[in-house]
Amino acid sequence: MELPMRAFLAAACGAMCSAAFAATPEIHTGDVDRFYALYDATGGRPSVEQLDAYLAGGSQRLQEFARARRVTGERIAAQIASNPGMYEHARECLRVLPAVERRLQAALDTLSDLYPDAAYPPVAIVVGRGRPVGIADPSGATIGLEALCAADFLHPDPEDRFVHVIAHEYVHTLQALARDEPEPGDPRATVLRMSLLEGAAEFVAELVSGSVSNIHHAEWTRGRELEIETAFQAAMHGSDLGPWLYNYRPGPDEPYDLGYWVGYRVAKAYYLQAEDKRAAVARIIDLDDPDAFLRDSGWFPGMRLDDARAR
Known part of the structure; x- marks a missing residue:
């Protein structure tokens, strides 16, 4: 695994984005459905070309995730070959998402009470190359299903892990420090x-x-x-x-x-x-x-x- 929970896209979306945000957390899993349809149709061995098509035909969040974290069909195929159990195990975490969404609603209700300016962009669950666990920017957050499902070094219970990590990522979508985030190595990144x-x-x-x-x-x-x-x-x-x-x-x-x-x-x-x-x-x-x-x-x-x- 790479760094838990840290990678931010640079662009801020401002008021026009926040106007479209929902009061209820929205967890989008369409890219996961597309990945596993391909995975099952190919017996768990999709080709590099098929995986490139999965990325190219995915949601905007998946495409941004791929660009930001160098996720390619070749790298996903290599991860499947070296650690196929990661992708099989990730299906188990899909089952906890309804409970995760309910618990997140309660958490964000509390956050809205404490911070009335909060507005909640969607969270996209995608399948990538085994890392990173997640990225966030003011327009939303993206979670790597297989990466977070495998990250039992953070929290042993999958439902708890998804709730607390996604809550962390939601806070990143609000933070002033995340709007102009220097990359590691930049002198401003102290x-x-x-x-x-x-x-x-x-x-x-x-x-x-x-x-x-x-x-x-x-x-x-x-x-x-x-x-x-x-x-x-x-x-x-x-x-x-x-x-x-x-x-x-x-x-x-x-x-x-x-x-x-x-x-x-x-x-x-x-x-x-x-x-x-x-x-x-x-x-x-x-x-x-x-x-x-x-x-x-x-x-x-x-x-x-x-x-x-x-x-």
């Missing part, structure tokens, strides 16, 4: 900025859906808060994201994406000390100055979050 982008989405998603996407961060960091966050503070204005973000690799159970966790704690510290919780959620979503937000949060390395409550 550890602090990218960690706040991801951590703020984790915090708001937890607030409305009941959990963060990656439940392992709590166990990995318990008792190491000061050590990890002191190292983060030293690195936060640099652009070497490797030690902090998008660094999941299959294999040993090593901590990864600790920048998500630090950014989450900064956002939570800000929220807990705020008297007006709705205004705090708006600031967390709308933040566009990472250094100012960090200062205003009151965060410091190793802080106990109940310290923020007491302020």
Whole structure:
């Protein structure tokens, strides 16, 4: 798997897009239906040419997903050949989507209460090359069915995993920081900025859906808060994201994406000390100055979050 949950298209769609958004989450699965019709018709071995036609004839979100993440018929065919079980297993996750949609509606109702400016673009479920799990921009979110279904390293229960990851991606569609997102390697893509982008989405998603996407961060960091966050503070204005973000690799159970966790704690510290919780959620979503937000949060390395409550 590649980075959990991070890749954003650059374009913002503005008011004209939001006017067409629904109050109820819309999960579109037409591209999945097309993929599995082809998969079954070819005995699980579609050709590169057939897979290229699946991509070319797909929804706009699938085509944007393919362009943004270099998804091609050749790469899907190679993934099917090397890991056919991934595509068979992904069918199981289709069965949880009705329950996911119901739970997301409740989560987004809560988000709308906290952040009245929220408008919800559709989520497209597609089939790709095994990664990434998802991408988002202000016009919507796209989830790779086979990638998220296989991502039990985030959350063991598939229904919970889809709810919390899609909630995270919905927050990305609203965030100011996601509207002009520098690519990794750009000097503007500092550890602090990218960690706040991801951590703020984790915090708001937890607030409305009941959990963060990656439940392992709590166990990995318990008792190491000061050590990890002191190292983060030293690195936060640099652009070497490797030690902090998008660094999941299959294999040993090593901590990864600790920048998500630090950014989450900064956002939570800000929220807990705020008297007006709705205004705090708006600031967390709308933040566009990472250094100012960090200062205003009151965060410091190793802080106990109940310290923020007491302020």
